[in-house]
Amino acid sequence: MTVKTLRPTTDLTVHTPGPVRAEEWWRHAVIYQVYPRSFADADGDGLGDLRGITARLDHLAALGVDAIWLSPFYRSPQADGGYDVADYRDIDPIFGTLADADALLARAHELGLRVIVDLVPNHTSDQHAWFQAALAAGPGSRERARYIFREGQGETGEEPPNNWESVFGGGAWTRVRDRADAVGSSWAQDAQWYLHLFDSSQPDLNWDNPEVRAEFEDVLRFWLDRGVDGFRVDVAHGLVKAPGLPDWSGHVTMVEGAEDAGDLSDEPPVARAPEEHHARPPMYDQDGVHEIYRAWRRVVDAYPGERILVAEAWVDPVERLARYVRPDEMHQAFNFAFLVARWDAHALRGVIASSLRANDEVGAPTTWVLSNHDVVRHASRLGLERTGKGPNGIGPQDPQPDAALGLRRARAATLLMLALPGSAYVYQGEELGLPEHTALPDAVRQDPAFFRTRGAEKGRDGCRVPLPWEADAPGFGFSPTGTTWLPQPGAWAELAVDAQTGRPGSTLELYRSALRQRGELGLGVGALALAAEHQDADTVVGLVSTAPAGATRPAVLVLANLGPAPVALPEDTEVLLASGELVHDGGGVTLPSDTTVWLARRDG
Numbered sequence: 001m002t003v004k005t006l007r008p009t010t011d012l013t014v015h016t017p018g019p020v021r022a023e024e025w026w027r028h029a030v031i032y033q034v035y036p037r038s039f040a041d042a043d044g045d046g047l048g049d050l051r052g053i054t055a056r057l058d059h060l061a062a063l064g065v066d067a068i069w070l071s072p073f074y075r076s077p078q079a080d081g082g083y084d085v086a087d088y089r090d091i092d093p094i095f096g097t098l099a100d101a102d103a104l105l106a107r108a109h110e111l112g113l114r115v116i117v118d119l120v121p122n123h124t125s126d127q128h129a130w131f132q133a134a135l136a137a138g139p140g141s142r143e144r145a146r147y148i149f150r151e152g153q154g155e156t157g158e159e160p161p162n163n164w165e166s167v168f169g170g171g172a173w174t175r176v177r178d179r180a181d182a183v184g185s186s187w188a189q190d191a192q193w194y195l196h197l198f199d200s201s202q203p204d205l206n207w208d209n210p211e212v213r214a215e216f217e218d219v220l221r222f223w224l225d226r227g228v229d230g231f232r233v234d235v236a237h238g239l240v241k242a243p244g245l246p247d248w249s250g251h252v253t254m255v256e257g258a259e260d261a262g263d264l265s266d267e268p269p270v271a272r273a274p275e276e277h278h279a280r281p282p283m284y285d286q287d288g289v290h291e292i293y294r295a296w297r298r299v300v301d302a303y304p305g306e307r308i309l310v311a312e313a314w315v316d317p318v319e320r321l322a323r324y325v326r327p328d329e330m331h332q333a334f335n336f337a338f339l340v341a342r343w344d345a346h347a348l349r350g351v352i353a354s355s356l357r358a359n360d361e362v363g364a365p366t367t368w369v370l371s372n373h374d375v376v377r378h379a380s381r382l383g384l385e386r387t388g389k390g391p392n393g394i395g396p397q398d399p400q401p402d403a404a405l406g407l408r409r410a411r412a413a414t415l416l417m418l419a420l421p422g423s424a425y426v427y428q429g430e431e432l433g434l435p436e437h438t439a440l441p442d443a444v445r446q447d448p449a450f451f452r453t454r455g456a457e458k459g460r461d462g463c464r465v466p467l468p469w470e471a472d473a474p475g476f477g478f479s480p481t482g483t484t485w486l487p488q489p490g491a492w493a494e495l496a497v498d499a500q501t502g503r504p505g506s507t508l509e510l511y512r513s514a515l516r517q518r519g520e521l522g523l524g525v526g527a528l529a530l531a532a533e534h535q536d537a538d539t540v541v542g543l544v545s546t547a548p549a550g551a552t553r554p555a556v557l558v559l560a561n562l563g564p565a566p567v568a569l570p571e572d573t574e575v576l577l578a579s580g581e582l583v584h585d586g587g588g589v590t591l592p593s594d595t596t597v598w599l600a601r602r603d604g
Helices: 050-055 057-063 098-110 129-137 210-226 289-301 318-325 345-360 403-418 447-454 488-495 509-519
Strands: 014-015 029-035 067-070 087-091 114-119 174-176 193-195 230-233 308-311 367-369 423-427 527-530 541-547 556-561 571-578 582-585 588-591 595-601
Touching: 014 345, 050 057, 050 098, 057 098, 087 098, 087 174, 087 210, 098 114, 098 210, 114 210, 210 289, 289 308, 289 318, 308 595, 318 345, 345 527, 345 541, 403 509, 403 556, 509 571
Parallel strands: 029 067, 029 423, 067 114, 114 230, 230 308, 367 423
Antiparallel strands: 014 527, 174 193, 527 541, 541 556, 556 595, 571 595, 582 588
């Protein structure tokens, strides 16, 4: 077997942190996403709930995360898993009550965990009181002015106002008279259309309306008064649409980003004009959104304790994404370019360097994320023949990922991510190495994307399957009755929390060790440089993390081997943590393929 060696090169600095105030926890936090329907069920109905989350918070404290982010728990018909909100100031009964939310907040804060909640401002549910009033009030009314209603095209208005498509498939407009509930109602003859960038049950709000802006600032205060530590803002780039709603022939998919992040060099990136880039259609990333977030920043800054705003914005290139985290706007924005990057050393180095440079320009931290509730889990995505963003769901008839390869790469990718400066997000279950459920029968699927595309897209149910807590319990301990709203794969028994706890080499113990050492070593606040690279630059990502000014700790050399051949580790280094087993022989220590290692540089 040929073992390749690393050669030292001149370090290329890609990030030098500025001073970080102790209270700015969000600059380096590890934040754990909880999808409430699938985290833990306390009442036995098979759906996760707030009391179930509260009962399992000890697991997250032991894991070593700094905060949790809760996906929506508001009153909702659940047409889109809670992202269709009917009342922003109440808890849906399937999740519990406002008292349960208060108890969750109190217990989380007792354990030292901050709590971020989801906010969905682009659209409401069609069952929201505002939209029901808009339907009843008719064209030209104040009620309709809160949403985007338009007359249709054609001689009789039979065609939609423009050609926009829904992210979930199909058209982005629904005519009022075509709604199923219009039969026999007062709006059965109503010819107006309303815009919905997602499902028809999710009408888009009109953010040019001051009433809409005032309402959401009040919603922010409602939850801030209850003690939440921040908001993750859903579709943050979508609130403002281009004037005139012009036609656009493209189609936007979930979690877009640049899979090819560009070349790596010490030259600043070349910014493209907005009109030259595919990711700025007329319904997204309009300049007017920034005025909204400046107003929101003033709201959260009026509260003590560094409350934060986090943008879910599918914006490309990274220079435009950085606009959302300027000093008077949001604190963080999700880095989808990193999530969708191919398993390729050149691509990963490029997205790491470009992301850090863009955010450094505005003095903001960079976030890193590998999985969430909208994409195929990275333990499966990285086991596909083509890596990157992957498909929108995987079904039993689709090409199946290599489970062993995917998990090995997922562990390596995670260790690389957790070494990077900034804030990291962990999606529930990834600490267990959970793969996507790729064998869900169509009969149990609930994602509207599956139905709107008539099954062409399997949708996101496969990454939302309830978590396994106890290997030998019914439903793997998710629910006291064993009931689960989606079926769990039988192979998950060996991935349950109790099966992995204390087991050397388990993915859960790897996460616990990585999060502990990340904090001890200050990796989230360190400076970063590209380091000793492999002779074949397409196979190894080499990074050096050093302590910020005034701090003392050893430099940490991070090596990720993405190539097929093992790589000899540099001499005079001490292994701190590895994502997989290293090979020890008479000639030294080698790093196998698809493995990441953290090393202390004794000469650093």
